[in-house]
Amino acid sequence: MGAADRNGQPGAAGRAPAADHPGKVRNVVLVGHSGAGKTTLVEALALTTGAVNRAGRVEDGGSVSDHDEIEQRQGRSVQLSLVPVEWDGIKVNVLDTPGYADFVGELRAGLRAADAALFVVSAAQDGEGVGGATRMVWEECAAVGMPRAVVVTHLESARAGFEETAAQVARELGGDDPDAVLPLYLPVHGPAGPDGHAPVTGLAGLLTRRVYDYSSGERAEREPPEELLPLLARSRDRLIEGIIAESEDETLMDRYLGGEDVDVGTLVADLERAVARGTFHPVLAAAPAAAGARQGLGTVELLELVTGGFPTPLERTVPPVTARDGGRTTVTCDPDGPLAAEVVKTSSDPYVGRLSLVRVFSGTLRPDDTVHVAGHGMEDRGHEDHDVDERVGALTSPFGSHQRPVPSAAAGDLVCVAKLARAETGDTLSGADRPLLMEPWQMPDPLLPVAIEAHSKADEDKLSQGLSRLVAEDPTMRLEQNRATGQVVLWCMGEAHADVALERLRGRYGVRVDAVPYRVPLRETFGRPAAARGRHVKQSGGHGQFAICEIEVEPLPAGSGIEFVDRVVGGAVPRQFVPSVEKGVRAQAARGVAMGFPVVDIRVTLSDGKAHSVDSSDAAFQTAGALALREAAAGCRIDLLEPVSEVGVLVPDAYVGPVMSDLSARRGRVLGTEPAGPGRTLVRADVPEIEIGRYAVDLRSLAHGTGRFSRHYARHEPMPAALAAKLREQGATSAAAR
Template identity: 35%
Template sequence: MPNVPEISLLRNVALIAHGGGGKTTLAESLLFNGEAIARRGDVDKGTTVMSTEPEEVERRVTIVPHIGHCVWRDRWFNLIDTPGYSDFLESTRGVLDVVGGAVMLFSSEVGIKSENERLWAMVEESMVPVIGFINKLDRPRADFIRTLGTIEARLNITTLPLTIPIGVGEHFGGIVDLIPMTAWSARDGVFFQIDLPESARADAEYYRTQLIEKIVEGDDELLERYLSEGREPSLDELHKGLREAVITRRLLVVYCGSGAANIGVRSLANGIAEYFPSPIDKATVKPLVGVDPDHPERAVSRTPSPTDPFSAVAFKTVMDPFSGKLTVIRVFSGVIENEQPFYNGTRAHKEKGGRLFRLQGREMIPIQKLGVGEIGAIAKLEGVHTGDTLCAIDHPIRYERVNFQEPTHTFAVETDSKTEDKVAAGLEKLVEEDPTLRLRRDPATHELILSGMGQTHLRVVLDRLKRKYGGIATLKTARPPFRETITKKVRVQGRLKKQTGGRGQFADCWLEMEPLPRDGGYAFENRIFGGVIPRQFVPSVEKGIIEAMEQGIVGGYPVVDVKVALVDGSHHSVDSSDFAFKTAGSMGFKKGLAEAGSVLLEPVMTMEVTVPDDVLGDVIGDLNSRRGKVLGVTPKGGGGQVIAAEAPMVEVLDYGNVLNGLTSGRGLYTMRLSAYAIAPSHITRVILEQEKKSEA
């Protein structure tokens, strides 16, 4: 592999698509054509360069981003194969922040899927230029024309085919490259030029005319010359217009073919080389601006130059129990040398540096330096996490972090005592590796809670936990953190009197209990006068009350939002003690719970649900059926509606699966605990019955 060329010849490219769109196979053909690999592997056999995780080979899906590189027409391609299955799609968001362009694949069999729409929203947000590739034209149900139309309708973008197929399905024989009007095919993965079939000539001339007209529309001089003189743009003018259309995202340039057959991949590679921006061009579209870590109000900028101070972003973390931690970075400015110390601008501490590598799938190639625009890895940076900014020690900067969507599926992790430590330690490592995972210990239920983007996502996490760290665990539905409270004011007595022949136990206290507003917590008031209860025993009464609050009488849940006043009582000079008054306080509080109308409080979630227009009514109806309350609906820029709502947690524990079903995978949501509310009596009965069954 030759040395990395100058920055103007670098192309950092993400391959994005829905699950099964053919990204990994396309990457294999690009690497093969660029002579980076000697033969093309097979996804089904797990022999591709980008299939590095056993869980990926088993499921035949990409789980985490993978990096490879090759050279094509003197351009250096850094290719990043990204996840496309919905549960892992969010990790692609971090990749889009570091690339210059993205190739979005569309299956000619199924057209647009919900994952394509989510990815399109991500590239819009990241301002990433996109080239389309209609794949799998050799499949039985392939349809090029239908797929083009679906892309325009669903993504609201004008498409511009640069290649068209020669036949489809079992009749697919190659592609026509419209600019030079040449035809290409492949046999056994090796492409070659063929004569343009007469059967494809009329379509080729039609689409070439469409191509020229859409290009001249963006240039007044070309348009006038074309309309008045009938002169077509020159080859250089066409390439210049197409490059402008791609970088400004005015049009979606589309190629077509079959990644598996290596048909059309050569033309796509030419498009990547010709039309995608270099790191220098990308900085003109999205400038390199951050803040001073010590003075966040002060903006700091960089230029994509080797003479500028070093800055980079860590966009992937790999944890290995044997070789340690590997941090994958994209250099935005300057150069970093092997073992060179640097500053973590996100976490405000120095790092001693580490060995540098270039990645080709699982292969790690040692290198001496990484320059501006390059993608590589640094070994054993313990203090660096995904999303962190790395920079020169004497020129600190912090770039804005990527905002990943909050996890949508939450489960409790169940394990046996023998592997509990391995499970907890291993999950912490996996969370560090995956920015879409969350791990916490619920203080109320004492359960270990794991949150991710879907059940498949979490099951893969447990598979990796077992393989990498020896931790064995299963998922179960997390217990909602119910609470209890009282509904009316009462006055009760707590009295302990025991006489066993020797010294006895005596304590007598009167308590007034009343409810507090929601989130009022707990309040204690001492109203004892005249020493009827000695001062030293008052803290013991309160301690007994606090311990009794840990378990209410409705379902055994903690009691909240209650005020207790110690108002009267009596003591014995010999038999009274701290223990006696603590017990009396507990007895009085429990008696008060029985008389004060104890009720169950259920957690209520604030939700934000983003859905397509055509299913808005269905989603609102479903929320209403779950005792939800719709607070408002607002249009979303680019299409769709955002529903603000509240719903009891017990009704939306599995909402991710429900929303996927209602929206065919096109809906997104976030939710957080916002308040507690009294559960209706019939709901309380159902909850308690379910809890008994769960305990049994």
Template identity: 55%
Template sequence: MVMNRSSGVGDAPAPTSPQQIRNVVLVGPPGAGKSTLFDHLVAARVEGRRPRDDDRASSTGLVAASFASGEVVVNLLDTPGNPDFVGEVRAGLRAADAALFVVSAADGVDESTRMLWRECDAAGMPRAVAVTRLEHARADFDDTVATLRRVFGDAQPLAQPVQPDGPGTAVTGLVDLLAERRGDVVEAIIEESEDDTLLERYLEGEEVDLETLREDLHAAVATGRFFPVLPTHATSGIGIEELLDLVELGLPSPADAGLPRVFRTNGGDFGPISCDPGGPLVAEVVRTTSDPFVGRQSLVRVFSGTLRPDDPVHVSGHLQQFAGDRLGGHLDHDADLDRVGALSAPLGEEARSKPQAIAGDLVLVARLAGAETTDTLSSTDRPALVEPWVLPEPLLPVAIRARSKGDEDKLATVLQTLVSEDVTMRLDLNPETHQVVLWTMGPAHVALLTQSLEERHHLPVEAEPLRTALRETFVLACDAHGRQVKQSGGHGQYAVCRLRVEPLPRGAGIEFVDKVVGGAVPRQYIASVEKGVRAQLDKGVLAGYPAVDVRVTLVDGKSHSVDSSDMAFQTAAGTALREAANESTVAMLEPIDAVDIDVADESVGSTLADLRGRRGQVHGTEPSAHEGRTVIHAEIPALELSRYPIDLRSVSHGTGTFTRRFARYDYLPPHLVKDVIST
């Protein structure tokens, strides 16, 4: 049933219909043997390919390989296990039509794997499970299957490992449970395939042939409710052929999979699309990389139509339309390209020339100028916009600066390039703190970005303390007196104004009131005083942070018929406010964020205790949408959140996630004022 067991490295597989394609993504935690399994699966089908057995636990990006296996072409994707690179995992899920979860029999199912499983479940994505590390002393395949059933649902082993000396010893072979006609497995496949007639005949004692079982296996997996489980031992090759057969015969083709929503670039409905090579071109960039030798390359999933080299295409990116400001820095853009560059099939770090990419296929596209990850490729006469996949929000900020002053301008340009490649990075050029801030997914993500700046772009950077954008406000009513009197030949400068400054409630903003009587300040200079007041409040009156929530009343003043001017009264107003400001009349305000924290129930206590140490105010808890988890609603000063993505992982044992949004400003405790102002 499986043909063409190997193909030369120089020959890229060229499917002619979507039914011949299998797009499969491997997901799992570090140490489960995922990348080792990927290498051995590829090596089993690509002549001359030698697997590496180091498992690449430090992998940071999506790795793809396209190869022929039997009657199909497999586009296999390997994803990083580190949670800092969950964006690469989600890109892999968008590119694929089925997910192969890699679970260590020695370590079981960790929380990050459970969370990813729930994401796939919500999307109805077909899944299978490869169980690894069966030779480990703690490994027990039957216990692992029981855990999978308890956590995932209808997980059914299609094979049983042969371990002559018992669990945790070397695997010498597999027992094919389908060939053995194990009743519970057969019944589960027939039931989930919704082949009711066959189920009835089977229960009445009719023998079901193996070919029918395999057809029903394909239908059962496609429902997203039945999950085949296969034991594997990659380095000995045990389970590799069985897993490749499962990919070919049991996992869905792009023609069986769902499609993302598609819009017109102006926001209207694009109309239905199907996985049809003859349909309108609709494709999406799932990963963007640039290399000093190879140049810019885009990994593209084609959903409809056929993409050919030298085709003119429309490139559209409207990430802000879907994700808003939480992924700022990715500006909306539309452009027509005269032609796309060469197409190639990925094979790990290599690539092989490809004549075209039909609907359902994955392809590398060279020199796709201006295209960013999540961008849509479509025909120039019918531009389309694919709704992007759910993108994780970068929540760990790090302030950086170029090590050399002369590289500051270059840094801004290079960072824009990195943003176009990595949609899990947000760039914030903060005009208040005058810092370059990268919002990242975690410390490993930070290390990758800084390494890329230094090695790829020869631009070394260094981190600096993160400054928080504070506010100032008057807390006591006071009188302010400002004078601008200068005589230096010719027209001088003369202006005197008396102000009354009063605090307002939080969020009230700035008010200016004119109560001058008797023309003490001529009418033409009232606006000058207001302008000077607002300019000084915007610059700050004590520590250089904008002042908010204050009423300033002009009560009196003096002028000169010759020497008074607009600028003189602006200056006098600013002087009055600065002289009225001191540590007794002005307080500092810090931003407070509303934070929703989703953690496993057993981590609620440690998470609440940690919040108390962050000056957090807990407003309540409620059950999460996911069983066994709780959502904590709190308000936390932004000053206390700079390392929260790292610290939450620690206190919640990796089970916690959170979102944050600005809520308000509130008083900064006096004992922190000096430290914050000095940073």
């Protein structure tokens, strides 16, 4: 790496980087909040490696900055993108993830596909710095031992503060060991301009005590200025102690404290091993490429860390794999081993069709191979379970909106696969002769409901196919056909996620839909016992219709459903028509008796009735049974029942009070709290579903992006009389308007 004073060689522009062995691959995911500078950093890396020219293009016209229409319109990344570059003979697959919380599914896919994470933090004082969401992802990476480094961006900003940002990074991400998160370089500032701002012109390597000057647009090496030496010495001592603390050589610390000048090569080797193990996390500095510059400030140092310090796929454990019979099998990162690959992203290209971004964990994938496609189903999210063989289409390496052909993809690499019609995000690709299934990665539950309707009859005909394609691309989205309300509901991660989904339906699949108010599935029940007669008597020539039944209705405990009891004596209602009365009662109960919601938790007793030897029929008694239930409801108090969910809210301790207050304001009953790891608490509560329709959005604001929640249906409970009366009034107004 830069500290060892070696300059890597860029790849050639216009060709796809290639790697025939896992040791020549590095898979790195960029993590950071929206606006931290991830995409700009990727563009600078592409320029430094020669993947693009100074105009940001390659020979075939592609650009790393090519975005889809939605990203161009919104001015932010909304999907995972892969940019492969080459440095010093190493292929670096850079996975750029969206920074907005709604697209956490894209981030999860990037983490699955990568072997190391690069956290991007803005040094601008008006930026977010290390936000709560960034800390959460850092902790998740730590839990699985993923190597991590930090790059501080926006150094060109007049309000940038590298030292302050590096200190915050060590404090917020270092936890109990801030000395494991330390800078490798310090910014070097040039002369101050008329506005008093001194631009960053280079970086001072703490280990080499050399300055890497970018002021000319090309990286040059020189001696550090005198005024920087004291700060350089202090920072260098701390860095060396941090590296030695992670060294496998237990004598090194004693030798260093005894005054021995440890060789830089030894320090760099120990640093690289500690980074690859995930026990030391270097902090680097970077800025976008200046106009006309070939190398962006800090990009060479960053590439040297990635190629020298980040692990190869050989050093990472392949996710657990099972065989078709369910038995666990061992798979390693071996190009000659059995094929085990995973679809980490699915998208649609207007010219190529469906494209699957695939991480190859074992074996080698080639065009025209027949592979076995297996999925986990996730039927609750609209994903069908499948177990089929498919033929692989062309293999390509993406670059912006362009796809460049590649001959094969060996274990450890990432590649785009065309024409996998059945494969969805999260599916496993394996050899047709040896089907395998990889353990799925964790996906968050979508908790924001968006009810939709087709805009026109033409859209209605295309809606089902468009929705199935949409959810195939995005496993964080769940499609629900709500039988209780008759609505089509897309469950999304947030408002931005929903907006992108509806826009993709329109732009990609030609389906226009309208968002309509989401209806919570309420129910009705009788508030007290009631009795009524259902009389259906008509005579209009020929056979008439005659049926009379008398019923008694009484409420039952919650969860009882509907009971029907026959207590007719003397044959007042002939035996063959008793089931007809029950059928009519149940049909009316399903339609509702007050506001159109299903009636539950009642016992209906048929006590008496009358029949006619000629005019009575099954249909007549069904109608009489329905009329009797409506008549009983007309003279009785009908209660509305609302669904109540068991809610678990996981937040940092600092937000427990505000969260509990907010839940209480939503008519929730807080059941208790319990510790959920260092500095975090789980709040459990029962909350009416009508109050948490937008809780996914509101919690993000309340806990500054650091909270998560789960919800599970618990039961239906009576709605407060005042709220029920308000709903009845709204329903009457809507009916009058129609």
